[in-house]
Amino acid sequence: MKYLASALLLDVLYALAVHRRFNQHEPSLSWSLLLVLMVPLLLTWVLINHALSFPMVFLTAYVLFFTTLFTSIVAYRLSSFHPLAKYPGPIMCKISQLWAVLVYSRGKGHYYRKMLHDRYGPIVRIGPNELSVTEKDMLPYILGSQGMPKGPLFEGRRMTSVSDKDTEHFNLIVTRNMQRHAVLRKAWNRAFADAPLRDYEDLMLARARQLINALKTICEKQGGVAGVDVASWIGHFTFDFMGDMAFGGGFELMRDGDSERLLPNMAMSLYYACLCQAVPWFSPVLRNLPYIGEPIRAFGSFAFQQAKIRHDQEPDKKDLFYHLIAAYHADSEESPFTLILSNSILAIVAGADTTATVLRNTIFYLLTNPAYYARLREEVDAAFPPTETSALDTKSCPVSPS
Numbered sequence: 001m002k003y004l005a006s007a008l009l010l011d012v013l014y015a016l017a018v019h020r021r022f023n024q025h026e027p028s029l030s031w032s033l034l035l036v037l038m039v040p041l042l043l044t045w046v047l048i049n050h051a052l053s054f055p056m057v058f059l060t061a062y063v064l065f066f067t068t069l070f071t072s073i074v075a076y077r078l079s080s081f082h083p084l085a086k087y088p089g090p091i092m093c094k095i096s097q098l099w100a101v102l103v104y105s106r107g108k109g110h111y112y113r114k115m116l117h118d119r120y121g122p123i124v125r126i127g128p129n130e131l132s133v134t135e136k137d138m139l140p141y142i143l144g145s146q147g148m149p150k151g152p153l154f155e156g157r158r159m160t161s162v163s164d165k166d167t168e169h170f171n172l173i174v175t176r177n178m179q180r181h182a183v184l185r186k187a188w189n190r191a192f193a194d195a196p197l198r199d200y201e202d203l204m205l206a207r208a209r210q211l212i213n214a215l216k217t218i219c220e221k222q223g224g225v226a227g228v229d230v231a232s233w234i235g236h237f238t239f240d241f242m243g244d245m246a247f248g249g250g251f252e253l254m255r256d257g258d259s260e261r262l263l264p265n266m267a268m269s270l271y272y273a274c275l276c277q278a279v280p281w282f283s284p285v286l287r288n289l290p291y292i293g294e295p296i297r298a299f300g301s302f303a304f305q306q307a308k309i310r311h312d313q314e315p316d317k318k319d320l321f322y323h324l325i326a327a328y329h330a331d332s333e334e335s336p337f338t339l340i341l342s343n344s345i346l347a348i349v350a351g352a353d354t355t356a357t358v359l360r361n362t363i364f365y366l367l368t369n370p371a372y373y374a375r376l377r378e379e380v381d382a383a384f385p386p387t388e389t390s391a392l393d394t395k396s397c398p399v400s401p402s
């Protein structure tokens, strides 16, 4: 036992050194991290092997190492030495990002954030190394003259496993490379200029008519009035439209239903992305976990398949990727397949989920507020008298720029 005290002291010093090192260089999941974590065991094993059994050596090494490491981390994060010490926020947020994971897991992150700003003011420390700012006048100071790259939360939101060397191929929304973002953004802007929008509009009108006809048929079959799950129909509608808009068609959820569980897989992937944005290092672990990671893998492989099909078959109509490829090739030599692949998940989520959420909420609030529903109906009827023109035709919309 004569080396026990030295072993324990070395363990403590090593844990403090690891904290210091990780404080300057964020650890990532890798073989080197595994090696770092092996050291306490080796140290203790060599020094006190003969005095204690292996399970006791193991326990002594890791209980002491992790207790020292976590105590040191918590003490530093709550101390006045931390660079964000002067900003107010709840203790749990200052101590660990895991608190944010807990809050996000209940789907109430937005209420929580608002509650924090109501209590602490326009700048709140919402994580050990994260601030939330609601004061718009501070934006120029925060972004600086050159702009600011997107934060690490976008690493956590990635849904596909891409090796580091492919970093430049990440899609517009998650790329943290400002140059790459600028080039892609220019292409996306061109793909959403007036002329391309008119191409997408025809596709949208066709799907909107399909939705209305489907709902009408259900009602007619039940004598005029029927109960339907509107949220689910809207999800199918936006998914079908997104398929037309981005991949030249091929999705028929409104007609055939969702037997492949595309919508639940997308919803689960977004839920995971929302959790992992607080702990980006956990994102690749979660993706690879058996069973738990299945929805995200299935969604990733669906997006990959669509990208491949879209690349191999040029659609008859000009879709999003037609315009993106045309716009992007003015500035880059990157292969069309890479462009389609790296932006396919973005196109699916942005085209289907966001629009479905907005439509579902709009319908919910209109139906639960009949006065507003009546007012909106009056306005629409006045602008598009039913006998003259269709309200689906945006060319006849009074506020349309065209």
Ligand code: HEM
Binding pocket: 172, 173, 185, 188, 346, 347, 350, 351, 354, 355, 358
């Ligand atoms: C009503 C529907 C939509 C809503 C509410 C919405 C909302 C948003 C929000 C909040 C962001 C910023 C995300 C962030 O930085 O965390 C964003 C970014 C983006 N959205 Fe949408 N979106 C909608 C529809 C669409 C559609 C239909 C597309 C294209 C298919 C699209 C493409 C994008 C892209 C490419 C970005 C990234 C922009 C950038 O980083 O420069 N969105 N959207």
